[in-house]
Structure formats: structure tokens, C-alpha cells
Amino acid sequence: MATNLPSKPGFDTLPNELVISIIERMPNDNAKDICNLSLTSRRMYTLSVDHLYKSLLVRRPWPLLRTLRSSPELANRIRDITWRHNFNDHDDTEENQAVLSSCIKSLDSSHQDRLMRDSTGLRCDHEFIEILLMFTPNLRTLVIADRAFWPDGEYWFRRIANNPDRFVHLRTINIHGPLSVEAMAYLFLLPSLRNLIASDLVLPERADNRRVWDNEIPLRTVLDPGSSQVEKIVLKRSVVEVPTLKYFTEACRDLKSFAYEQDINNDQRGMYSRSLLSKFGELSAAFILNRTTLEHLSIRGDHQMLRQEHVLQVARLASNMSNLRSLDMGLITHDDDPIQCTSDFVAKMVRLLPPTLEEMSFEIDWQEHWGSRGWEGPTEMLRHLATIASPKLSLKKLAVVDWPPFLGHFPPDFAQLHQCFAEQSIDFVSIPASIEGPDPLQLLDFVEPGYVFVQVAVAEYA
8 A cells, every 4th residue: 555655845845034044145146046046936036036136246237227127126126236347248239229228218318418429338337337327226335346448537427426316325335446536526426425435546647638637627626525425435555645635535524434545556657656654744634624523544554664653643643533433553563763762652642642532453564574573562562552541542442453363373472462451441352454355254264262352354355
């Protein structure tokens, strides 16, 4: 007699909550798996469509534009877009061009005749993405990971700035260069934007063709003081001129956080101009209108490391910021010709720092630039800081970046130094230098186990 055995429960028998939890853990870098799952049944489509469209990696924008134009309900689900156009996919067919023309007409723009100067759109990628974004009303975060074939010497995103009602949720934009800082000026006029992150800002080489901000539309006519709602500016691996930077900082009426990481190799003019490290007097002028609003400040150099005089200049810059809560600086190096002994140097630095300061972090290159003093150089500075800081500052946490918490490489007096700060009720942590990569867990392979005072930084995504 045949026996009917109970069938094994399959994936489709799981409750909705568990299925959604599994889907949310599927990476969006390759949406093919999620897309295939959504095609298996009506239920799986309903459960996966939010995750499928929430965060998009755009490599082939033409099919996406067609979808957004024909299906507003899907366009409304998009929250995050990463633009990485694959220029090897030549899918600018007549059908796609017809869709593009229809999109342009639907926008009812007085500038339709100049939207796409090239019929293929490939050489006007910055204009194409603006048209596409006009159909994403709930977009929160935009990452431009590839801006190849975008023109130099022109302002970008003017269409976005002129249509703020279509971007009421867009709060964060991250642009990977190389590009000139001036090209982003119109983004600062977007009322919803709060966070602007840019990498590889360059000083381009002098050329015969003049840039639009040098002649036709000067930067000062685009950015009026107090015209921007941006609260956070992060400039990574960049070189900027202080007078140019001043236009952007003065435009921010409520700038709360500013970070600048210099990379002098992005000066493409064939000459190394004086860097921000040698122009802190001018830099302080760029923040005259932000002294009461800034809460977080970070100044990082590259091979032009901070010596005693530079550290004191950063402290002097911070001294005028009445609400500053955190200060980050680096790379701090050994000073072969110090302007004063370590104890006097630290005392002067503390006197300059604002009393509101709660957190400090120092990026220190421990391996190469402390000469014969070895670990004694940085630890002596930190010991004096632990002793002097408490009465003057509201310091609650001090972090040391790039102190290598690798197996067998802790300096012998690290635990004693940690205790010095603990006695002053200051949390002392060591953080490996930030890396850019897809997996933060790669850092965990090298962290000394059992040391509770070691803190692993979150990896930044490229």
C-alpha cells in the first residue's frame, strides 16, 4: 500500500516577514538574482519589488529611463541611485531616442532645444542623468561613481537646481571626480540638499579654452552668501584654492561639518601651489560666516604632514568656532625642528582649542616619520594632552587613527597611555586608517583580540 509522505516545505511556504528579511540581505550590486526571484510568482514580485527598486546601480540608463517614464509607481520606490554608466553598451537605439524625446517633452521645459546637443547622448551624460532623475521624486541619495565624458569647464546639475520641487527628498550627493569644485556650484542651490561629498577635486591645467565660471557666469553670481541649505561638506583627496572655497562656505547658512583631505597630486597645473597647510590664515577667512554653526572640523594633509606649527594653526582655526564639538587633524609627524618643547606645545594647543570640544582625533603615521624617538614621540604628546585637557576642554573621547592595532605591534606603553586618559574620564580608542573597499570585515582579521579599547572604523565605499 502506497504511503503519502509529507512534502518538504519550500521557500514559498515561508512567512512574508522572513522572505522580506532574506531579500533585504541580497546585494544590489547584481540585481539579476532579485529580478529572477520576482519573476517566479505574483507573491515574490510583491515582496521583492521594493528592494529591487529601492537602491539602483545604473549601468545601462536607457532601459531604466523607459521604465521610469512608463511606470511612475516603480519610479516612486527609488530611494538611492549609483550612476556607473557602462559606455560599452551602445543601446541608444531609435526606440530609446524616441523615449528620450517623449521624456523631454513631458518635462515641458523652455530649454528643450539644448537638452541633448548630441543625438546619441553619449557626450552629454551629465544632461542625460538630469533628465532621468527628474522621474525619481522620492530619491534620497545620489552617487556619481563615474563621470567619464562629462565636459570640463561647465556647471553641472543646473536643471536639478531649477526644479527643486522634484527633489524634495534628495539630501545626500556623493560625486567621484576628477572634477573642478566649481562644476558642483548649482547643487548648493538645491533646498533639500544637506550633505555634499566630493572626491578628487582638481586644479586643472591652464588651457586656451576658458571655463564658464572664468568668464560667462562667474561663481560669485551663482552662489550668494546664505543661499544654500547644505550642512555638511566633505572633500576627499582634493586640492582647492581658498578664495574659491570661500564662495561655497559662505553660501552655507547653517554649515555644521567641514572635512578637507588634501592630495597635492590633484594639482594638474604642472606646478605645486601653496597648499591649505601653508595658508591657514586665509582658510580662517573662509569660515567667518560659519563660526557659530560649525560643530565638526577635519583637516588632513598628504605627504605634506602637519608639524607643530601646522597643528597650532589648526587649533587657532578652531578657536573661533564657538560651538565646535569634534576636531580631527593629520597626518601628524615628528618635528625635527620644533618651535617649542612638547609640554609647552601641547599647553598652547589646548589654550587655543574651544572649551566646547568633546571629541578629538589625530591621524599619526607611526611607522616612518618619528625618527629615533620611535613610539616616544607621539605617546609623550598624548600623555601631556591627557593631563592638561580635562580642566580646559569638555573632552570625552580621543581617537588615534592609524595607530596599528596589528598582532605584535602595540607600543609597550599603550596600556599605560590608555589608563592616563581613563583617569581623566576620557575614552581613548585606536582606529586603523580608513580604507575604501566593499567589505569592512577585512579589517577584523588584523585586530588584536581581547583589547576592548581597540575600535574598528567603518570602511568607506568607493
